[in-house]
Amino acid sequence: MKTFRCCVLLFFSVMLLGCNTSDVAQENARLTQELSALTSERDSLAERVSELGKELSALRSELDEIKHGAGRLLSDGERHLSDKNISDAEKAFSYILGKHPTSKEADVARAHLKKISEDRERQEREKAERINNSLDFMRVTTDKVEGITWYTPKKALGGYGETLSPLILYVGKKSEPWLRMKLFYKSDNWLFVDKAIAYIDGVKHAISGDMFERDHTGGTIWEVSDVSPTSVDLYVLREIIKSKETIIRFYGKQYHNDRKMTPAFKKALQEALDAYEVLGGSMERYQ
Structure with missing residues (x-):
């Protein structure tokens, strides 16, 4: 009898627990x-x-x-x-x-x-x-043997065609025109120039020209570099044209010498560029 009561109690306990577990699961869901x-x-x-x-x-x-x-x-x-x-x-x-x-x-x-x-x-x-009007400002010379006509800005020259500007741009023409750039140092003492720079409104710019030819007469010497300008040179030249102040510094073996670009010398650079355009030149050639 005692064993039966235990079994019944165990049965109802399991049923009650099962009901509670189901309710909890539903509530949780x-x-x-x-x-x-x-x-x-x-x-x-x-x-x-x-x-x-x-x-x-x-x-x-x-x-x-x-x-x-x-x-x-x-x-x-x-x-x-x-x-x-x-x-x-x-x-x-x-x-x-x-x-x-x-x-x-x-x-x-x-x-x-x-x-x-x-x-x-x-x-x-x-x-x-x-x-x-640019050609009106040019000194024109002709090399009949080579068939070349040269156009050099008068403002860069003095009497009898003497070079005055330390930096010159000029034009040659045969069938087509081309530009030339000249660095020109003149003095009564040798500097033995091997390069030059342009000091433009406080900024240094390199200029092509590392081969200088030298000559002299009557106590006066010339040291000259004559090259075809690069696209970088043309950029520098345009910066010089619009600058407030430009100094060309020539570097020699031991010393250096400074020459200023005057307003007339700057204008001569622009006149050379204009003449080149009038003569049929294209700046794409120097790009």
């Missing part, structure tokens, strides 16, 4: 489902908050552009204009006209664009006139 739904809702809300943040940022940016964009663009354009970055200045002014056409800044931008256009047209007219 329900809570898990609710947690998953809440997590999904949280992620969705976070994504929406992020989207709203981006929209708010875009609206603030648009509002800032409406309030201050034209002014900033005008300031940028005028800064580019002051730095002589004409292309960038035109882009900024043109953008104002497209983005803020009725603003007061647009009126200023139109005035700047008109001035840029007028300046460009004037410069083109002056260049055309300068080029057309």
Whole structure:
């Protein structure tokens, strides 16, 4: 009898435990489902908050552009204009006209664009006139034996064709024209030059010319390098033309000597470039 009661109690205990385990499992599943739904809702809300943040940022940016964009663009354009970055200045002014056409800044931008256009047209007219007249500034000599005509800027020369400029650009022409560049050192004492540099507004630039020929007469000596200029040389020559100050330094075996490029000597370089163009030369040859 005692054994039977134990078995019955054990049976009901197992049944009760089985019922509790099933309920717990169901409740756990329900809570898990609710947690998953809440997590999904949280992620969705976070994504929406992020989207709203981006929209708010875009609206603030648009509002800032409406309030201050034209002014900033005008300031940028005028800064580019002051730095002589004409292309960038035109882009900024043109953008104002497209983005803020009725603003007061647009009126200023139109005035700047008109001035840029007028300046460009004037410069083109002056260049055309300068080029057309360039041969008038040349001393022309002809080598009948070789069939070559030489064009040398008069501003680089003195009386009787004497060389004055320490750096000369000149043109030779047979069937086609070509450029020559001469470094010219003249003194009453030998320097034995082996190279030269151009000191342009505080910056040193190398110049081609490492083979100097030497001659003398009546107590005067000449040391000369005569070469075909490279694309780098032509860049340096253009920098010299527009420079405020250029010094040509000749380096000898022991000493050096400085010669200044005067405004006339700088202009002679430009005249040689213009003459080369008039005679049919192409700068692509020196690229």
